[in-house]
Amino acid sequence: MGQLASVAESLLLALAANGDRGAFAELVQRRQPGVRRFMRQLCRDETLADDLAQQVFLRLWRGRARLAGVVSFGGYLRQVMVSVWVDETRTREPLHDTLEEEAVSTAARLPPPTGLAQDLEWALAQLPPRTRLCVVLCHSEGRSHSEIAALLDLPLGTVKSTVTRGSATLRTLLGAYLVESTAPPGGGKE
């Protein structure tokens, strides 16, 4: 597997599309931190996040024949990640947010700081699922509003207002970090 470390991703995709487990393992190696990070931000629970990240890769392997024709693997992977998360929320909690839910979330207050990672995960968990997804796609994945709208099949206006509302809630909940310009309160690091 070590000799694949320097191989271009497009070649790895072609090999994986032909059923090469080694090439797929290398793809997993390269992409898993981003996928797990994404899931962790969305669900806070470490075990569930890893389970969902594995589901992403299992889904990729099941549909590996499609990998050969993928132009942007990053975009394709993001689609699968979102799809796995949306399926998960469908079984657990509704994806349709309401203003009431938002109000309840905003009412929550930050517990004593425990470190940026935990506090950010906690703050994200206060957001309703769809808002959380939009905020993570926007601020963590760096996607534009129009890209998020296309990805989630939502009207652009809905995405804009959802991201704005979610960002405002996050700013309220994580005010201490923002005032100190991303330095954790009390100088504590994760």
Added chain:
Amino acid sequence: MDDELKALFAAYDPMLEQRDFAAALEVRLDAMERHARTARWAGGIAATGVLSALALLSSTQLLTVFTQMNGFANELDDALLSSAGQWTLYGVTAIALFFGWRRIRVLLSL
């Protein structure tokens, strides 16, 4: 304002353990492959069963038509009829399996 939030997200580091994740994924991939292989074999066996049943059915039908042909039964004695019928049965079954095997192989390679 959003830049501050983006900076917060950029600083987010959940400290992920890579080895455990890869090992667990390998196990799940193996299980998925095994399951897919079992499903392919089950599909192949079911297809063989259906094709064999169809072959038997069609040869039996053919035999019935064969024996009911006008005047044929009267011209051949029972032994010859039985032998011809059996050989017809074997022949049609072999032909059906010969052509059916290609379908079964396609199913197995899915």
